[in-house]
Amino acid sequence: MEPSVTAAWLGRVDYPAAWAWQKELYLGRLDGERGDTLMLLEHPPTYTLGRRADANDLVYGEAEMASQGIGLYNVDRGGRATYHGPGQLVGYPILQLGERYDVLAYLRSLEDVVIRTAADLGVEAQRDPEHTGVWAGRNKIGAIGVKITRGITMHGFAFNVTTDLNMFRGIVPCGIQDRWVTSVEAETGEVHDVKDVATLAARHLSQVFDRRLTWTEPQSLISSASFIGGVLSPN
Numbered sequence: 412m413e414p415s416v417t418a419a420w421l422g423r424v425d426y427p428a429a430w431a432w433q434k435e436l437y438l439g440r441l442d443g444e445r446g447d448t449l450m451l452l453e454h455p456p457t458y459t460l461g462r463r464a465d466a467n468d469l470v471y472g473e474a475e476m477a478s479q480g481i482g483l484y485n486v487d488r489g490g491r492a493t494y495h496g497p498g499q500l501v502g503y504p505i506l507q508l509g510e511r512y513d514v515l516a517y518l519r520s521l522e523d524v525v526i527r528t529a530a531d532l533g534v535e536a537q538r539d540p541e542h543t544g545v546w547a548g549r550n551k552i553g554a555i556g557v558k559i560t561r562g563i564t565m566h567g568f569a570f571n572v573t574t575d576l577n578m579f580r581g582i583v584p585c586g587i588q589d590r591w592v593t594s595v596e597a598e599t600g601e602v603h604d605v606k607d608v609a610t611l612a613a614r615h616l617s618q619v620f621d622r623r624l625t626w627t628e629p630q631s632l633i634s635s636a637s638f639i640g641g642v643l644s645p646n
Contacts, residue, residue: 415623416506418449418613419632420606426457426484426495429503432633433565436505440563448632449616450503451609454495456481458582461490461556468492471581481581488566490543490556492582498573498594500605502612506564506620518543518555520619521568525553527615528570528608534598542590545570550593551584571595572608 421429429452439445458481460468468491469483476483495501502524508517522538525545529536529552536545536552545553558565571594579592596602617624 413623414447414621415625416447416449416504416617416620417625417627417632418451418616419627419629420609421450421452421629421632422606423453423455423497426454426459426482429454429501430484430486433503433505435633437560437563437565440505440507441561445505447507447622448505449613450501450505450632451613452501452503453497453499453605454501456494456496456578458483458492458494459486459488460484460492461486461488463489464491468583469581470583476581479578479581481578486566488556488558490554493554493556493569493584494574494579494582495569496574496578498571498575498596498605500570500572500608500612501567502570502609502616503567504564504616504620508559508562508564510562512559512562514557514559517557517559517564521555521557522553523619524612524615525555525568525570527619528612529553529595531611532572532595532599532603532608533601534595547593547598550591552593552595552598554584568612570608570612571597572603572605 436448526536536547539546543555544551554569573596574594
């Protein structure tokens with residue numbers, strides 16, 4: 412039988428809730444109770460620090476982050492500091508890669524997903540030989556950060572669609588001092604709905620990883636989820 416991946420658009424989700432749901436889907440995949448899944452969403456303004464981050468990656472202090480309503484979380488993905496927020500598509504694939512997997516090949520595949528999605532929106536994006544991620548010229552348009560445990564993936568990619576790029580000023584994005592960030596809107600002047608872009612990214616992910624794509628409602632993807640005020644939150 413052809414392998415499949417089940418995707419859902421979750422809307423805007425607080426970072427701790429999305430992280431908890433990733434863990435739930437990971438455990439379900441590990442136990443064989445769930446197949447491969449793909450969480451697609453936006454976050455409210457959030458800085459995350461990966462395993463390689465250090466204190467110099469933060470520019471804003473606690474007071475500045477609080478005044479702008481930006482959350483801060485240390486997370487178990489690879490990489491350093493990044494920003495998540497409205498106007499940015501975040502994809503968290505929970506995929507079984509098998510016992511013999513290639514981490515670099517997986518990173519390159521996620522980059523392919525973002526590159527193809529950017530092309531659909533009129534942006535010529537590419538890899539950089541020195542830095543993981545996806546770039547439009549010298550500016551990063553897509554960040555990649557993952558964790559793979561027992562052959563199953565967590566975390567994933569962040570793609571700037573209409574993201575407020577000024578929010579990146581509170582960090583050194585991905586620890587890279589001499590480069591900046593960009594978005595589809597900044598590159599083309601066009602505004603796209605993030606949910607529509609999620610549909611494109613899901614299609615490309617299914618093609619890159621050779622899986623049949625199916626869509627489901629959030630409540631079916633995540634057993635502990637419920638709608639509260641139009642936003643998914645765990646019970």
